[in-house]
Amino acid sequence: MEVKTNLKQVFLPERLKEARESRGLTIRELASEIGLNTHQALSKYENGKSIPPADVLLRIMNHLRFPYNYFFGEELTSQSDQIVFFRSKANTTVKLKKIHEIQITWLIKIFNSLEKTLEFPDSDLPDPLISNKDYFSPTDFKTIEDLALKTRRQWNLNNGPITDITHLFEKHGIVVSIVKSNTASIDACSMWEGSKLFILIGNERATPSRIKFTLAHELGHYLLHQEVKKEDFNKKEVYNRIEDEANYFASSFLLPADTFSEELISHNLDYYLLLKKRWQVSIQAMIFRSKELNIINEHQAAYLWKQIAKKGWRTKEPCDDQLIIEEPSLLKDAIELLVSHQVKSKKQLCNEFNLDPEDIASIANLPIDYFDDNKALGKLITFKRKR
């Protein structure tokens, strides 16, 4: 391996910690996996108290799959106070949240790097709500409903169903990534830089209707929660409220009150199932919405919930295989364009993103071996000359 050292570049202990956490490993686990006698040494490298010797760093790089340069750079300034908004069930592990929190910063890094060469759609989002209060104050549901409709109008949408949310978001300047992760419940997070919104979803077993709802939910956070401070975000009652608000935004955006209530002419589950195919929203979200809009009363809602439980639909609803799959294409198209027009080679891009090729491929929704030209070559059949 060729190791280039730039004098201005220093070893970044934070990066070592990030690399380890991005693979979901504890200090003890990594230390033992790379054959260190004690985990204390690794702690010291991560705290910046000492610098790993070349052979140890090499083992770490290979084991965690990171390029050498990932661990070097100009000294990082203090970490920002930006909140990463998470949508996940309480049973999502801290470990997985951390992985996604790191992955979303990679998404931003990849996008920012591509943006130096290519022009992307401008961010075309309504102005977020700003109250100028230095404490958290809830937003009433009427305001949220209006904001959802305002978003639709700004994007020239009527009040009908939206099928391909990812495509719509990408067209209006939102950067979306759907990565694989081993979780039964959906896990998603979002971050923004100015008016640029980034959303990352860990999908694996998440259904299309859940993904669609989650995308709208994250947009809700951007529009409603610009001013939420970290100390408020960590308070349970504030956190619950902002989740309710983002959910309310999502259901108002996906199921506008006037058109949805007009179509809800019957309140049995079979009819909800028909509506699910049309509106691409889960039956359970539609029942919530029906109750929110007082189209059904308390008793009717309770009856429907009972039936849902009886049929086992709470965990697995029917007909998800008939909904449109959300597939981000913005970053994928951008990378393929640069490569096919020979503006940049795959290797150049990997160096610029300064990440493992498989991580880049996963975040940009490319085939996992996209950057691995050797693998591609390996697929070729070689012929031997006949004697």
Ligand SMILES: [Zn+2]
């Ligand atoms: Zn949320």
